[in-house]
Amino acid sequence: MMKTKDENMKSYITTPIYYVNDVPHIGHAYTTIIADFLKRFYTLEGKETFFLTGTDEHGQKIEQSAQSRGKTPMEYATEISQVFRSLWDEMGISYDHFIRTTDSYHIQAVQKAFKLMEQKGDIYLGEYEGHYCVSCESFFTQTQLKENGGCPDCGKPTQLIKEESYFFALSKYQDQLLKWYQTNPILPSYRQNEVINFVSQGLNDLSITRTTFDWGIPIPNQTREKHHIIYVWLDALMNYVSALGYGQAEEKMDFWKEAIHLVGKDILRFHAVYWPAFLLSLNLPLPKKIYAHGWWLNEGQKMSKSIGNVIDPRETSRKYGNDLFRYFLLREVPFGQDGDFSFNALIERNNSDLSNDLGNLLNRIIGMSEKYFSLSLESSVEEYFPEEIKQIQDIISSALLEIPQARFNRYLEEVWKLFTLGNGLISQYEPWNLMKHHKKEKTQALLTLLCNLLYKGAILISPAMPSSAQKIFFALGQTEGSIAELHQNITKFQLQKIDPLFPKLEKSEIQPSQQVAQAQQEKTTSTMIKIDDFLLSDLRVGEIKEAKAVEGSDKLLCFQVDLGEGRNRQIVSGIAKYYNPQELIGQQVCVVANLKPAKLMGLISEGMILSAKDENSLKLITPQGILKNGSKIG
Structure with a gap:
């Protein structure tokens, strides 16, 4: 979609900063891949885009994890933070900045925000008594707990804590939040309805400091006997503006009014209730959009280390290819819903969508172009195929409408209609018969049309599958295009032969680790085992x-x-x-x-x-x- 000159041409994409209590899993990869997709898409639109990710490194859980491993909290946090960063680098994630909440500029920004909120009268000293979940770093009332007293989010036991605490006047901003929700900032819309229902029931002021552990950002200018540490969520959420220079040079704060947050549904409340209230207190603009996605299951079962069915994003990306992994996560499940990760389904996507539809189309175009025109095409397509050109443009327009609604799977479904159309045109016009009947000019025009179709399709899939798109551009003798070029037709193509984009995969190639849970429950009476058993x-x-x-x-x-x-x-x-x-x-x-x-x-x-x-x-x-x-x- 073309943008007029007066429309804002900046975009700010963020993932949550990931908590360093464990190594990356498929949920982390999913959020980050979506953010990377948006960064690449908005860049294609011509926007100046800033993409932020990073790690959340403070809190009681980190302190405890470090102690159990005989490390200091900083040593442990640095170790796990580097694992995240190295994975994103290996997967080609195009982030612009990787923030750590232990960075000095972030600490200064958090302390400045605390002082401003306090000066405004939004922070006051009191005493807190409530049920605290160390795993979620969250407080809950008695009525919010599960029947067994467990955390309503993760189910783990909570601790009844009574301590001196500073409070943030969250209740003060209830009406302003409800008014903001009328602008539809949260997608999918049913997630927004959940947030509205939560806020409408009434907000309690929020405890924002702790005194029972040390690993965190101290409140500024402490003079009291007790040592207060700023609540991990106030600390963490401030990363979205501290990374832009808040409280310092603020050289990138112009990106903030175009902020799009990507989060999992389990942390939506923090981003859609607490965070905008903090921003209102600081007189900062509220986020433009908050996209909340669901969770990934494995073959319908919740992933768990104890049963051995956790999907390792690094291992999966290496084994099956980064582009296939990205495509599967984006295409398989409607955004916002829980997804079921299956290696059978991943292989089916490769063999059907990627190998049959896309890869086969490219192979057929190259093969016929070599056979009939020595890989060199030159033709004007409008004279021969005006209706087909309109079909292509209609598909492109439909696909682009899906992005603002965060319907990423629908976007790819629409794009795939281009490749289905391309294969259909080959069957419809039968270039071999056109050549047999001496219709060389129409054959060349048809192949030029198909090259244009594939070129436009490669532009559209490049945010999802950047490496594969580059191979297609190379095969067509073209450089990477932009959204603006989707409405133009190229008259010359000098094609190059390349290896098949997506070779077929056998289902026997499914990761052995996914069979572990079942194998652990099976007993065998034979002393002889098969190779498949050994591979477990x-x-x-x-x-x-x-x-x-x-x-x-x-x-x-x-x-x-x-x-x-x-x-x-x-x-x-x-x-x-x-x-x-x-x-x-x-x-x-x-x-x-x-x-x-x-x-x-x-x-x-x-x-x-x-x-x-x-x-x-x-x-x-x-x-x-x-x-x-x-x-x-x-």
């Missing part, structure tokens, strides 16, 4: 980082092993009679990485270190040379 074992190279004897046992040693996951695995092994723990530190070993966690002498063991034993001795099985931690053994 996830064998990896790991490095022993820490080793010590288990108190009260003369057999067990406790290891911290780096498997390249961004955190160390704790593994308990009965080899104390054969090895001094200190001599093993720094040594690489072979590990069974997908065993169900077990408890030995009160310690959780998250795998098995492989060894070989005869009647005289026991030796650890190690790689012959140094390999990257996490390397698969097969």
